[in-house]
Amino acid sequence: MVFSTLLVGAALASSVSAACTRAQLQDLTVAYIKAQTSGDPKQLPLAANVSYLENDAMLDISKGVLSQKVTVDFNRSLYDTTQCATFTELSAATNSHPYVIDTRILLNDEGKVATVQSLVADAGDWVFDAKSQLSWTQKEKWDTIPEGKRDTRAVLQAAGDLYLDSWTDSNVKVPYGTPCARLEGGSYTGSSNANANTCKMPKFPEDFKIKNRRYIIDEELGGLDIFNDFPFIDKQKPNGTASGNFIRVEGGMIRYIHETTICTTKGCGR
Known part of the structure; x- marks a missing residue:
């Protein structure tokens, strides 16, 4: 019940957000990638009560993968101006500990990061192969739609x-x-x-x-x-x-x- 409540709380936090521009969300993604490569979550404009979930488990943001220095080989992002939110897929095949990390970031009314939710996949997760994932995703075309x-x-x-x-x-x-x-x-x-x-x-x-x-x-x-x-x-x-x-x-x-x-x-x- 407590776990369900935490998820509901995170969902509610994500639904309350101010209007934002695509450029602001692009800047947020740049900050997120810097945070992940440096292992410093404070690169992000964090709200005082930021909610951080990793593989659906609530964690202290200073103790999750975001606090580790990760070599990012490739990234691709979505910018949701309706929700003031971003999604980023990070491919880290050459990192000493290979990962594929999928992250949602949601802003609050003040433009601060209210919620970070990450799927952190590594060895043992479903058909995980970071080198193969990197190779194939780099070949795909996700151009802007006219x-x-x-x-x-x-x-x-x-x-x-x-x-x-x-x-x-x-x-x-x-x-x-x-x-x-x-x-x-x-x-x-x-x-x-x-x-x-x-x-x-x-x-x-x-x-x-x-x-x-x-x-x-x-x-x-x-x-x-x-x-x-x-x-x-x-x-x-x-x-x-x-x-x-x-x-x-x-x-x-x-x-x-x-x-x-x-x-x-x-x-x-x-």
């Missing part, structure tokens, strides 16, 4: 929701693009066939719902990220382990999917 061709927030969120809903309901029609490729941990489903859709997920053998969905949406980049509780995959946490899906949508159709899933035991016990 203004007249941008999808609405509703379209972007719906595409992501349909993808997650389809995992246990094969009747759900997911707007997969052609081509479409999924980067699951370090495992890539891409194909040299320009007409291939390699994103479609097989139906899981159990019925479940993906709960606790938290969104960052960027219309200019055609991107969204959904932090969620992924049931089934981790045998030690059947009600859901910390997971995220970072998705690119072009013309209403899904082009890329990145999945990061945290395991309590090596390979989630599978």
Whole structure:
């Protein structure tokens, strides 16, 4: 109950934010990357009561991965001016301890960092391979969508929701693009066939719902990220382990999917 209350509190904190510009959020991302590479969370404009969650566990921000110096090989971000929030995927394959780190940052009314939520994946997490993840993500094109061709927030969120809903309901029609490729941990489903859709997920053998969905949406980049509780995959946490899906949508159709899933035991016990 206490854990649920903490998550609810974090969600409420994230929902109260002032208007902000894309430039301000871009500056925030630059500060976040500096904080991570220097191991100094104070590089960020932290609120006095900042909430820090790592793999869905509440931590002191000075004791989490953000307090470690991490070599960042590549990064890609979303800027959500509606929520005054950012999402950043960091690839740290050449770090002495390889990581893939997905981070949501949410600002309060004063423009201070109210909430930081990170998925910190490393050896033993679901199909983790930092070198492979880095290689594939660097090859992808996430260019700015021309203004007249941008999808609405509703379209972007719906595409992501349909993808997650389809995992246990094969009747759900997911707007997969052609081509479409999924980067699951370090495992890539891409194909040299320009007409291939390699994103479609097989139906899981159990019925479940993906709960606790938290969104960052960027219309200019055609991107969204959904932090969620992924049931089934981790045998030690059947009600859901910390997971995220970072998705690119072009013309209403899904082009890329990145999945990061945290395991309590090596390979989630599978």
